[in-house]
Amino acid sequence: MTFALPEMHQRSIQETKPSMKNPALKLTTALVLGTALLGTAAAQYPERAVSMVVPFSAGGPTDTVARSLAEAMRPTLGQTILVENKGGAGGTIGVSHVARSKPDGYTMLLMHIGFSTAQSLYKNPGYSSDSFEPIGMVLDVPMTIIARSDFPADSIQELVEYVKANPDKVSLANAGIGAASHLCGTMFSRAIGVDLLTIPYKGTAPAINDLLGKQVDILCDQTTNTSTHIQAGTVKAYAVTSKERVPTLPDLPTMQESGYDGFEIGIWHGLWAPKGTPQDALDKLQKALQAGLADKAFQERMAGLGAQLLPDRANPDALRAHVDQQVPQWAELFKQAGVEPQ
Numbered sequence: 001m002t003f004a005l006p007e008m009h010q011r012s013i014q015e016t017k018p019s020m021k022n023p024a025l026k027l028t029t030a031l032v033l034g035t036a037l038l039g040t041a042a043a044q045y046p047e048r049a050v051s052m053v054v055p056f057s058a059g060g061p062t063d064t065v066a067r068s069l070a071e072a073m074r075p076t077l078g079q080t081i082l083v084e085n086k087g088g089a090g091g092t093i094g095v096s097h098v099a100r101s102k103p104d105g106y107t108m109l110l111m112h113i114g115f116s117t118a119q120s121l122y123k124n125p126g127y128s129s130d131s132f133e134p135i136g137m138v139l140d141v142p143m144t145i146i147a148r149s150d151f152p153a154d155s156i157q158e159l160v161e162y163v164k165a166n167p168d169k170v171s172l173a174n175a176g177i178g179a180a181s182h183l184c185g186t187m188f189s190r191a192i193g194v195d196l197l198t199i200p201y202k203g204t205a206p207a208i209n210d211l212l213g214k215q216v217d218i219l220c221d222q223t224t225n226t227s228t229h230i231q232a233g234t235v236k237a238y239a240v241t242s243k244e245r246v247p248t249l250p251d252l253p254t255m256q257e258s259g260y261d262g263f264e265i266g267i268w269h270g271l272w273a274p275k276g277t278p279q280d281a282l283d284k285l286q287k288a289l290q291a292g293l294a295d296k297a298f299q300e301r302m303a304g305l306g307a308q309l310l311p312d313r314a315n316p317d318a319l320r321a322h323v324d325q326q327v328p329q330w331a332e333l334f335k336q337a338g339v340e341p342q
């Protein structure tokens with residue numbers, strides 16, 4: 001099928017066409033036009049809202065970070081960032097969704113340590129590190145071991161005693177294999193030598209709701225989700241998984257202090273875009289991430305929730321290097337612990 005311009009338009013185009021007989025003029029015109037076109041395309045990104053995918057339920061720890069970060073990145077990006085929740089299978093459903101998304105700069109992923117661990121916990125997680133362009137690291141959050149408010153244990157020692165005495169009665173919530181809560185729950189089960197009954201959710205927001213409703217007993221979750229409940233006394237809290245105590249939760253001992261040597265885990269978060277995202281978009285997203293981490297309101301909110309920002313590592317090289325080091329390390333740890341991929 002061919003398109004024919006109406007006669008009148010053909011004429012006006014021919015009439016206004018400059019003479020192109022001179023090759024130097026031709027080249028200059030092409031260069032000017034090319035530069036103008038490129039300039040316009042680069043200046044235009046982003047021309048609409050950008051989506052930040054959170055591979056867990058709304059209202060949970062990753063979602064809490066995402067919504068604050070989206071707000072803090074918005075002024076520099078010049079567009080709204082919409083948080084999209086795609087929970088399930090320990091986060092792998094949302095992560096693989098981003099891996100398959102159009103690499104046009106309009107989709108990014110906020111994920112945590114599970115990005116690395118799931119690659120050896122699943123035979124086919126639906127993505128690999130190569131499915132993404134790293135943007136940068138964001139922050140690190142400790143975890144807390146908590147229980148429903150009427151759980152019959154007031155310290156980590158009492159919790160362990162109770163679990164050992166009632167191994168079939170205690171349920172442990174998590175956000176699916178590969179989630180941070182699964183990782184921490186597994187470390188706890190192994191440390192005390194009891195296989196607990198686990199209840200998977202699409203994120204720890206619904207898990208904590210069931211804990212508040214007393215339908216499930218214990219949960220290991222990030223302080224970005226548990227701090228407000230611990231401070232309000234609506235859950236029982238036993239210990240933090242960081243090396244040092246968390247300043248905003250000073251009464252909680254570390255697992256190390258509680259006698260669990262080496263029980264230390266921080267949930268680092270990173271930002272990625274699908275492989276093939278144009279460099280110009282990646283640069284703008286990274287600049288917006290840096291600005292977001294320097295935003296006072298974001299800094300205060302995250303510090304209040306026990307998170308530590310990682311501005312010095314909020315760049316592609318640092319995130320790539322971290323993941324490249326972590327993936328084989330976790331694979332080896334799981335192998336040694338006899339954890340088979342699903």
Ligand code: ASP
Pocket residue numbers: 056057060061062063114174175179180181182202203204205
């Ligand atoms: N971070 C997850 C969430 O936002 C849960 C997890 O990793 O355990 O729900």
